[in-house]
Amino acid sequence: MNKKTDIICRAVDVKKTYWRGKVAVEALRGVSFDIKRNAYISIMGPSGSGKSTLVHILSCLDTPTSGEYYLENALVSKYSDEELAKVRNIFFGFIFQSFSLLPRLSALDNVALPLIYRNVSKHERIAKAKEIIKNVGLADRMLHRPNELSGGECQRVAIARALVNDPKVIFADEPTGNLDSKTGAEIMEIFDHLVDEGNTVVMVTHDVNVAAHARRTVKLKDGLIAND
Amino acid sequence: MIELLSKITLSFQTFKTHRLRSFLTMLGIIIGVTTVIAILSLIEGLNRTVAKQVQSIGSDLIFLQKFSWVSTGHRDLDKLAGRPDLLPDDAEAITKLSSVEIAIPQTSRQLQKLKYKDNEVSNSSVAGSDENYSWVNNYIVESGRDFSRDDVLHRRAVGIIGSYIATNLFPDETALGKDLHLNGHRIKIIGVFKEKGTFLGNSLDDFILIPYTVFEKFFPRPRGTLWSRVYGGYSISIKAKDGMKIEETIDQVRELMRRRHGLGFDKEDDFELNTQQILMELYQSITNVGFIAIVAIAAISLVVGGIGIMNIMLVSVAERTREIGIRKAVGASNNNILAQFLIESIVLALIGGLIGIVFGMLLAWLVSAVSPLKASVSFWMILLGFGFSASVGIFFGIYPARRAASLNPIEALRYE
Numbered sequence: 001m002n003k004k005t006d007i008i009c010r011a012v013d014v015k016k017t018y019w020r021g022k023v024a025v026e027a028l029r030g031v032s033f034d035i036k037r038n039a040y041i042s043i044m045g046p047s048g049s050g051k052s053t054l055v056h057i058l059s060c061l062d063t064p065t066s067g068e069y070y071l072e073n074a075l076v077s078k079y080s081d082e083e084l085a086k087v088r089n090i091f092f093g094f095i096f097q098s099f100s101l102l103p104r105l106s107a108l109d110n111v112a113l114p115l116i117y118r119n120v121s122k123h124e125r126i127a128k129a130k131e132i133i134k135n136v137g138l139a140d141r142m143l144h145r146p147n148e149l150s151g152g153e154c155q156r157v158a159i160a161r162a163l164v165n166d167p168k169v170i171f172a173d174e175p176t177g178n179l180d181s182k183t184g185a186e187i188m189e190i191f192d193h194l195v196d197e198g199n200t201v202v203m204v205t206h207d208v209n210v211a212a213h214a215r216r217t218v219k220l221k222d223g224l225i226a227n228d
Numbered sequence: 229m230i231e232l233l234s235k236i237t238l239s240f241q242t243f244k245t246h247r248l249r250s251f252l253t254m255l256g257i258i259i260g261v262t263t264v265i266a267i268l269s270l271i272e273g274l275n276r277t278v279a280k281q282v283q284s285i286g287s288d289l290i291f292l293q294k295f296s297w298v299s300t301g302h303r304d305l306d307k308l309a310g311r312p313d314l315l316p317d318d319a320e321a322i323t324k325l326s327s328v329e330i331a332i333p334q335t336s337r338q339l340q341k342l343k344y345k346d347n348e349v350s351n352s353s354v355a356g357s358d359e360n361y362s363w364v365n366n367y368i369v370e371s372g373r374d375f376s377r378d379d380v381l382h383r384r385a386v387g388i389i390g391s392y393i394a395t396n397l398f399p400d401e402t403a404l405g406k407d408l409h410l411n412g413h414r415i416k417i418i419g420v421f422k423e424k425g426t427f428l429g430n431s432l433d434d435f436i437l438i439p440y441t442v443f444e445k446f447f448p449r450p451r452g453t454l455w456s457r458v459y460g461g462y463s464i465s466i467k468a469k470d471g472m473k474i475e476e477t478i479d480q481v482r483e484l485m486r487r488r489h490g491l492g493f494d495k496e497d498d499f500e501l502n503t504q505q506i507l508m509e510l511y512q513s514i515t516n517v518g519f520i521a522i523v524a525i526a527a528i529s530l531v532v533g534g535i536g537i538m539n540i541m542l543v544s545v546a547e548r549t550r551e552i553g554i555r556k557a558v559g560a561s562n563n564n565i566l567a568q569f570l571i572e573s574i575v576l577a578l579i580g581g582l583i584g585i586v587f588g589m590l591l592a593w594l595v596s597a598v599s600p601l602k603a604s605v606s607f608w609m610i611l612l613g614f615g616f617s618a619s620v621g622i623f624f625g626i627y628p629a630r631r632a633a634s635l636n637p638i639e640a641l642r643y644e
């Protein structure tokens with residue numbers, strides 16, 4: 001298979017420095033990282049090792065201080081805010097530990113949210129969101145608001161939202177962190193299923209059992225890759 | 229377009245959850261727009277009545293008098309009293325000017341009481357002039373006849389009454405041929421004027437007209453008071469020739485009167501030439517003050533209302549930092565967020581404006597109902613109200629919206 005098309009994302013010597021007043025915090029100190037099509041990657045490492053920082057940069061939620069980041073051979077590190085927003089919208093789906101749903105919108109409207117920024121008509125938005133929400137097993141709860149749903153259900157809504165634009169990579173930062181182990185296992189089943197269907201998943205986790213689902217595990221330590 | 233609509237409905241949603249807060253925020257704009265609309269529509273209504281009234285004087289009429297209509301300070305009453313009287317001879321001389329159609333002497337006096345049998349009217353007036361009075365002043369003799377030259381020359385004790393006197397003194401019979409007693413003198417009614425209405429609130433039909441020659445005999449002028457020396461004598465009503473520039477007529481009259489009064493080139497006029505024009509100018513200078521007041525109120529409420537909106541929008545941005553982060557994470561661009569908050573502040577301001585327009589119209593209507601002022605709301609005022617509040621929404625909403633748009637998604641998501 002052609003190497004060029006096989007690699008979706010490529011980070012080269014990415015560094016990220018935060019400034020706390022005059023003190024520099026080097027969250028990433030030179031990370032090079034590829035994501036291949038249909039990969040299933042877990043990122044592990046001690047707290048503060050830069051896991052979240054890395055996936056934020058990979059998912060274009062944040063920009064690196066130095067280093068290059070390519071998306072299908074296009075250099076994204078120089079993209080404008082507008083272009084990055086577009087990339088987040090159509091290339092990636094992101095799942096947070098704390099679900100991050102809009103509390104005033106129904107599950108369905110939360111799932112449809114990314115479509116708004118793609119100028120999809122309301123009718124199509126609803127149709128597409130309904131289809132996805134059924135796939136995560138929430139057909140009967142789609143008109144409920146997040147505060148009427150359980151944690152596991154909220155995370156399913158978040159997954160559906162991440163999937164609604166058919167992303168090339170799905171990122172998840174500790175998706176099971178706020179869930180009990182049984183519910184966490186159910187969520188992991190969904191991820192497994194997504195990868196079986198040909199999706200690409202990158203997740204951060206502390207849980208070895210969760211990481212065991214992945215086909216590749218990357219360990220970070222002090223802002224560097226310790227083990228791939 | 230559909231997107232815009234859904235964004236607008238989204239912002240309504242926000243207001244519903246914070247009803248009281250939104251209303252308080254809008255208060256500045258509501259008060260501002262209410263006052264502006266109410267005052268504008270009252271001024272507009274006043275403009276219409278006054279313009280109509282002043283125009284009813286006739287744009288081709290000039291009034292030669294001792295005093296000016298627009299500057300009547302008590303201080304110069306002495307000076308005015310010293311001016312030479314204007315006389316019927318002056319009217320005759322002015323009539324001969326090439327730009328003048330006709331000039332007539334006019335004088336009048338207030339009457340205490342006018343009686344006929346059991347009926348009486350009070351506070352009517354008696355006017356003295358010549359046979360051209362009705363022509364110059366746009367009166368129509370509805371029944372009976374007008375004066376003739378002979379009536380004036382031979383001092384016939386005849387009179388024409390206004391419709392108000394006719395209906396009040398002669399409710400069930402004709403007034404023609406009846407005698408009235410004025411100051412103990414008998415006047416025979418030979419005609420009745422058609423009703424003319426009111427001028428600035430005064431009836432134009434509450435008087436009796438007699439030849440000025442008779443007037444001089446029956447109502448000798450009390451010489452004593454300053455007041456009567458200034459206002460008691462004749463004024464000359466001059467009708468300019470058709471198609472003639474009124475300024476030209478004024479110049480001719482001025483020149484003639486200066487000659488007749490023997491004024492040297494270094495002396496100022498000892499008479500005044502009044503026209504409807506100067507009344508209009510006076511009125512406009514008064515309403516200009518009103519307009520300045522409106523601009524001031526508008527400016528103040530713009531700032532007050534705008535700051536209210538800016539404040540609440542900043543609170544809203546802070547409260548919804550996480551929401552902004554989530555929206556950005558799923559692909560909202562800076563412009564999407566900017567638009568969302570800008571639309572929200574514009575909608576907020578427009579709702580305030582709408583309420584203000586409704587209140588303003590109600591207020592104007594209320595004032596019209598309880599006072600003689602007649603308000604007149606025009607479409608442009610409503611547009612102005614909307615335009616005004618929309619600009620407040622944009623101007624004061626742009627800063628909070630920018631702030632929302634420039635938030636970093638990760639930091640916004642981390643915000644508790």
Ligand SMILES: Nc1ncnc2c1ncn2[C@@H]1O[C@H](COP(=O)(O)OP(=O)(O)OP(=O)(O)O)[C@@H](O)[C@H]1O
Nearest residue numbers: 018019020025027046047048049050051052053054
């Ligand atoms: N906005 C920020 N400002 C300053 N320092 C930051 C900021 N975000 C992260 N850091 C620092 O960067 C380092 C890496 O943070 P990061 O969130 O990537 O760690 P992590 O591996 O995800 O940890 P955890 O497992 O606790 O989530 C930490 O030392 C953290 O304190």
Ligand SMILES: [Mg+2]
Nearest residue numbers: 051052053173
């Ligand atoms: Mg983390």
